Amino acid sequence: DGGITQSPKYLFRKEGQNVTLSCEQNLNHDAMYWYRQDPGQGLRLIYYSQIVNDFQKGDIAEGYSVSREKKESFPLTVTSAQKNPTAFYLCASTPRTKANEKLFFGSGTQLSVL
Amino acid sequence: DQQVKQNSPSLSVQEGRISILNCDYTNSMFDYFLWYKKYPAEGPTFLISISSIKDKNEDGRFTVFLNKSAKHLSLHIVPSQPGDSAVYFCAAGAGGTSYGKLTFGQGTILTVHP
Numbered sequence: 418d419g420g421i422t423q424s425p426k427y428l429f430r431k432e433g434q435n436v437t438l439s440c441e442q443n444l445n446h447d448a449m450y451w452y453r454q455d456p457g458q459g460l461r462l463i464y465y466s467q468i469v470n471d472f473q474k475g476d477i478a479e480g481y482s483v484s485r486e487k488k489e490s491f492p493l494t495v496t497s498a499q500k501n502p503t504a505f506y507l508c509a510s511t512p513r514t515k516a517n518e519k520l521f522f523g524s525g526t527q528l529s530v531l
Numbered sequence: 532d533q534q535v536k537q538n539s540p541s542l543s544v545q546e547g548r549i550s551i552l553n554c555d556y557t558n559s560m561f562d563y564f565l566w567y568k569k570y571p572a573e574g575p576t577f578l579i580s581i582s583s584i585k586d587k588n589e590d591g592r593f594t595v596f597l598n599k600s601a602k603h604l605s606l607h608i609v610p611s612q613p614g615d616s617a618v619y620f621c622a623a624g625a626g627g628t629s630y631g632k633l634t635f636g637q638g639t640i641l642t643v644h645p
Binding site: 462475520 | 633
């Protein structure tokens with residue numbers, strides 16, 4: 418079954434700790450994205466990557482870092498510099514074969530601060 | 532600055548009736564629009580989209596209407612079913628090379644009562 422796998426489903430972070438959220442896709446999509454959802458708010462773009470070894474900041478990149486060493490994988494690190502990390506994190510991908518492609522989303526990771 | 536707004540946080544509808552979800556946008560560069568459905572603790576799933584060159588797109592029970600002059604779009608669900616109960620997000624993109632860089636509204640919680 419093709420899809421996007423995010424792990425873990427739930428993650429707890431202690432103050433001052435960096436944590437990494439995993440995102441793997443087997444859809445052979447070129448572009449991958451990280452969005453954050455807060456209660457009562459829409460999804461906001463953190464980082465995106467349109468090709469391996471390249472990524473760009475989204476609207477709220479501060480306190481986050483990413484890497485794109487493989488086409489299939491786009492992990493997100495929430496650093497200690499992110500002062501309000503509690504949110505639902507969503508990874509997405511798209512083929513990037515043409516404009517106006519829809520996003521395919523993973524099932525999300527809920528990050529909470531201890 | 533909220534470029535995509537869903538001004539109704541919630542909507543309650545009787546089974547079999549029409550559900551109308553609304554969305555307004557401010558950025559004239561947006562040229563395609565999407566609706567996503569989301570259940571709690573899951574990733575959004577794509578419902579329907581529309582390009583700015585059209586004013587209507589239908590897919591089964593779902594119809595999206597676009598009024599470019601008013602910068603307004605709406606999603607009609609007819610007939611509504613209890614399984615439609617979820618959060619609905621509208622999203623907008625600027626096409627071109629923006630692949631997947633969508634701007635989302637805050638979401639509307641739809642509840643369909645049996």
